[in-house]
Amino acid sequence: MAGSISLMACHECDLLLRVDHSFAEGVVKCPRCAAVLLKHKRHSLDLTLAYTITGLILFVISNAFPIIDFQFERQSTETNLLSGVWELLDQDMYLLAGLVFVTTILAPFTQLATLLYVFLPLKFNHIAPYTVEVFRFASALRSWSMMEVFMLGILVSAVKLAAMGTIVPGIALWSFGILIFVLAAATSSLNPDLVWEKLGVSQ
């Protein structure tokens, strides 16, 4: 995208603009409504791919190990992501279980998996089948992945439970803490226009 000036419309106020795409790093905002129009980052593709792979590894660890261990009167209960959902299902709270499952497991995982599906082949200048649809889906998923909110939920629960018994942080708590930063970094390094441009040229 060297030296390219193109016409585009602001996605939030529909203002028609001539935009210069030839800058390495930074953000272009709409002069009328201040929405972010372009977000360029050096090595955007490599960074997004690296964060995505890191994120997937941390996601597996976060699900495989307990988040916290609650000890009370010589009894101990552990929980991981899925066991909370199971417990809700056990109590016939299907909607609630579904909501927690989608926002803390399904959406984050699918988001990472779809990014890997798009960015790994792009790295080697390939485009996997249905990449366009997959990438569109990944963008739509973003609002439903709520890992950082869940992290706050863990901290609040820990404080509440500390009043009742002993709290022992599990491995997943640490991997979670890192995962939310990796997810944020993956999102901020991603430049969707660059991806659409690559996908557009190849068709």
Place this chain on the structure above:
Amino acid sequence: MNDQTNTWITAAAVGLINCHSCGLLHKATPVHGYCHRCGASLHLRKPDSLSRTWAYLLAAYILYIPANVLPIMTTTSLGSVQSNTILSGVNYLLVSGSWLVALIIFIASIFVPVLKLIILSYLAISVQVRSSWHPRERARLYRLAEIMGRWSMVDIYVVTLMVALVKIQGLADIDADIGAVAFGAVVVLTMLAAMSFDPRLIWDNAEKNNE
């Protein structure tokens, strides 16, 4: 600022449609097709934006009542049963001295949902009456409503974790309650309301009134 407003031209004004998914510009045709690049269906503005936003908001307002009146979780310990609503949970935290956590829950579970409902209702009304008042500030309000809603989910996650962790044989047990379902529905409905609202409508009216 006002001089500039008159020279600003929107894509719609010159017969162009911006693909909402990938941002490619298309010539508007009587029947909007699909984006050449990403395949998303093309719309000049989000379809039935206001009606959909109102429908989701109305449903959220209705469910907001049971979400606050009904208990979100029930604690059984040593035979005594105690049900907590969102507000009584905050009160319990305050009394037991965890004022920081009480504040977090109060902001996430009470302040944010109410503020989001008010902002989205105000924006929908302002578009409905074709207001041209401070579009830039209203656009900012919309962005605020969009990003803060998710934090209301904190209480749902706290209930989930408490339920999973507090099950001590014969001593204490925590069950999720119907209020949490209503509250989760409020969060989801306000998210859908924000997604179906088209911020470009704010600017469409601002332009018309400036002509």
